[in-house]
Amino acid sequence: MIGIIDYQAGNLTSVARALDYLGLKWIISEDPEELRKCERIIFPGVGAAGSAMASLRKRGLDEFLKEAYQKGIPILGICLGTQIILEESEEDGGTKTLGLIKGRVKRFPEPLVYEGERLKVPHMGWNRVEWVSPHPVIEGLDSDFEYYFVHSYFPIIPEEMVLGITFYGINFVSALSFRNLVAFQFHPEKSGRPGLRILQNFGKWVP
Secondary structure, eight states, rough: EEEEESSOOOOOOHHHHHHHHOOOOOOEEEHHHHHTTTSSEOOOSOOOOOHHHHHHHTTTTTHHHHHHHHHHHOOETTTTHHHHHHOOOSGGEEOOOOOOSEEEEEOOOOEEEEETTEESSSEEHHHHHHHHSOOGGGOOOOOTTTEEEESEEEOOOOOOGGEEEEEEEEEEEEEEEETTTTEESBBBBHHHHHHHHHHHHHHHOOO
């Protein structure tokens, strides 16, 4: 069973529909006790870091995530969920986040200019990922595939945790992995067949 964390910060139905398509069993819950019964966890999210952290703390999900990570439960972060697992974010004037792994979250520079063209922030739409390290969750993918992004911030992490890099005016980390945690700045559940492959691989991944 895959537990999808509900902290009022994500389009959870898209994740659930993708898991349904793959034949994977899931529950959506904001109850840590219910989520503790799950074999693996998906931590999605859209929105602002500050309000998301407040919602997690209110429900006790911050401590649940720390506990699950320490126990070695496979965890998949998506978009805002990828950012919140780090130590701090520039968003909302500076937000202390979960600190499951080392790193911080930085906003795209403004103006963001490439070859004389000013790029829009947030970065929204389809883009490629250059995979820089092998990992079971990205098995079967290559750098020609595109994935769906919607974000203004991106992770700054130690080099050994970097799984994938994307270019949007600058190179930024779009995928990371460490121990029993893997996370993507893009939305696998909205990324067609390549995204479904990621979710399928996660459903059988044993860290």
